[in-house]
Structure formats: structure tokens, C-alpha cells
Amino acid sequence: MKRSVLMASMAAAVLFSATGAQAADTLAKIAESGKITLAYRESSVPFSYLDGANKPIGFSVELSNAVVEAVKKKLNKPNLQVALMPVTSQNRIPLLTNGTVDLECGSTTNNSARGKDVAFAVNHFYTGTRLLAKKSSKIKDYADLAKKTVASTTGTTNAQVMRKYNADKNLGMDIVLGKDHADAFLLVESDRVVAFAMDDILLFGLIANSKNPADYEVVGESLQVEPYACMLPKDDPAFKKLVDDTFIDMMKSGEFEKLYAKWFMQPIPPKNVPLNLPMNDQLKENLKAFSDKPAT
Numbered sequence: 001m002k003r004s005v006l007m008a009s010m011a012a013a014v015l016f017s018a019t020g021a022q023a024a025d026t027l028a029k030i031a032e033s034g035k036i037t038l039a040y041r042e043s044s045v046p047f048s049y050l051d052g053a054n055k056p057i058g059f060s061v062e063l064s065n066a067v068v069e070a071v072k073k074k075l076n077k078p079n080l081q082v083a084l085m086p087v088t089s090q091n092r093i094p095l096l097t098n099g100t101v102d103l104e105c106g107s108t109t110n111n112s113a114r115g116k117d118v119a120f121a122v123n124h125f126y127t128g129t130r131l132l133a134k135k136s137s138k139i140k141d142y143a144d145l146a147k148k149t150v151a152s153t154t155g156t157t158n159a160q161v162m163r164k165y166n167a168d169k170n171l172g173m174d175i176v177l178g179k180d181h182a183d184a185f186l187l188v189e190s191d192r193v194v195a196f197a198m199d200d201i202l203l204f205g206l207i208a209n210s211k212n213p214a215d216y217e218v219v220g221e222s223l224q225v226e227p228y229a230c231m232l233p234k235d236d237p238a239f240k241k242l243v244d245d246t247f248i249d250m251m252k253s254g255e256f257e258k259l260y261a262k263w264f265m266q267p268i269p270p271k272n273v274p275l276n277l278p279m280n281d282q283l284k285e286n287l288k289a290f291s292d293k294p295a296t
Helices: 002-018 021-033 059-075 092-097 157-169 181-189 200-208 237-253 255-264 281-289
Strands: 035-040 048-050 081-086 118-120 125-127 129-134 149-153 174-178 195-199 216-219 226-228 231-233
Touching: 021 035, 021 059, 021 231, 021 237, 035 059, 035 092, 048 059, 059 237, 059 255, 092 118, 092 231, 125 200, 125 281, 129 157, 129 181, 129 200, 149 157, 149 181, 157 174, 157 195, 174 181, 181 195, 181 200, 195 200, 200 216, 231 237, 237 255, 255 281
Parallel strands: 035 081, 149 174, 149 195
Antiparallel strands: 118 231, 125 226, 129 195, 129 216
16 A cells, blocks of 8 residues: 555656646746856847857847846846857757756747757747849759759758758759858858758848848748747746746737837848848737747
């Protein structure tokens, strides 16, 4: 009898650890350490990128900062230390799952596969895979890539999409992967590849900040619709609620739309060139739906 009670208690403890105890882990960890660690990207314009040596700026960076203010208020820690850590497409999930970072707001697609390891906040952008190419290359669509070398970025859904498309259409593309978006763009710039397949918004950002913006264009139909969302630790409903509530409040108040206009419609650093990208229908709808629904 005692053994069965002990086993039941142990099972309950395991269940509690998987559901309830972990619910307070992130906030408890932050409260105990007096520090929150935010991940940022170095070249995901205009979401999260460097303006100068080590100063991350962008739309997603401001979303992260809004969460920090909410955490300070929740924990009554106005002097909470904020640590910043650069991440790549390849290491962003491992660094979140092992507790090195507490929140990742960059240009990360919310999909079901990643949802097995991390949680996602309310979606804050919608995009899809397209192609960046030099105008001189005459690349206009995916069929033009047959038997040619194409770049994408390591650890992205775009690389997976391109591999599948290449196989399905039997195009015989040679797909090479840059370590980050800037590295992949450099492959196009230096004519080592004919195109760079990535989320269209990131391609527009890279062109706007390139040495010769007039040399490049974004072409091809969008292969799929992908929602961007901030990543946070899985099975942590208390922290997810705080993050979601922060973004939903911004969406309800109009602050989110003002932030969007700042980064997508107005001139942005470092070249003070506007992207002139109006909000698409999917995002407009999510300002009412507040969905965290993943891509497939």
C-alpha cells in the first residue's frame, strides 16, 4: 500500500513538474537571478539587426523590450538587468530550450515542428519564401533556377521549403546555406549563387541596406504563408500569458500599428530608407484574432 502511494506521489510530482511547476519557471528564474536574457538577430532587417557594433534594433527588438517592461511590473523589479545574446537560425532553439535565453523575438516562423520544443506567442507578422536576385541575372521565377546554384540560410524553414520544391519539380538546383542572412546575401552579391531564397520581408530589408539597392529585386510567387512569432520556453503558461497579454494590449491600443509604421513604412537605420511595406491582410486580421496558430 505504501509503495503504491509512493509511486502515485512520484507520478503526481512528475506531472506537476511537466505542467504546473514549470509554469512559474521562467518568471521564478528571472526573479531569483534579477536578470532576463533576450535573444536577438544580427541581420534580420527590420525585425532584429545591429545598428553599430553591438546595438540590436528593430520591430521585434521593441516587442522584446515591451515584454521586459511587463516583467519588471509583474515582479516589481524596476531595476531588472537585461542581458542580450546574439543567436542564429541554427542555434536559437537550442539556446532557448537549454535556458540560456528567456525570450527570442526575431524573424522566427511559428510552425508545428518547432512547437514540439518551444512555445510561441501571438503571431506578429506573416510572410513567405521568395527569391532575391540581381536584376542582371534575369531570374524571374523558380523555373529559372533549374541546374543553378541557389542560397538559403542554415536552420530556416525556407531551406526546407526549397529542398522540397527542388525535389518535387525536379529542378536540379544546388542549394547552399549561409550561416546567416547577411552571409547568404553576400553569396548573391559576389555572384557565387544566382538567388537567395528567404522570407520576402527579410529580402526587402537586405536590399534596402545593401551597397547598391537598385541592383537587386525580389521575384517569384510566395511558396507558403508563414507567421512570425516570439519564442519562449515550452509548457510555461504563466510566462506565455504575460507575453501574449503584452502584445494583445499593444494590438488593442493601436501601439502595435504605430510600431509597424515605424519599421515598415518610415525610414529606418542605417541608411534611413523606408521599406514601404503596408500591413498585409493576414496581419490585419490577427490584430483582431490574436492567434498563435502555427504554420503547418
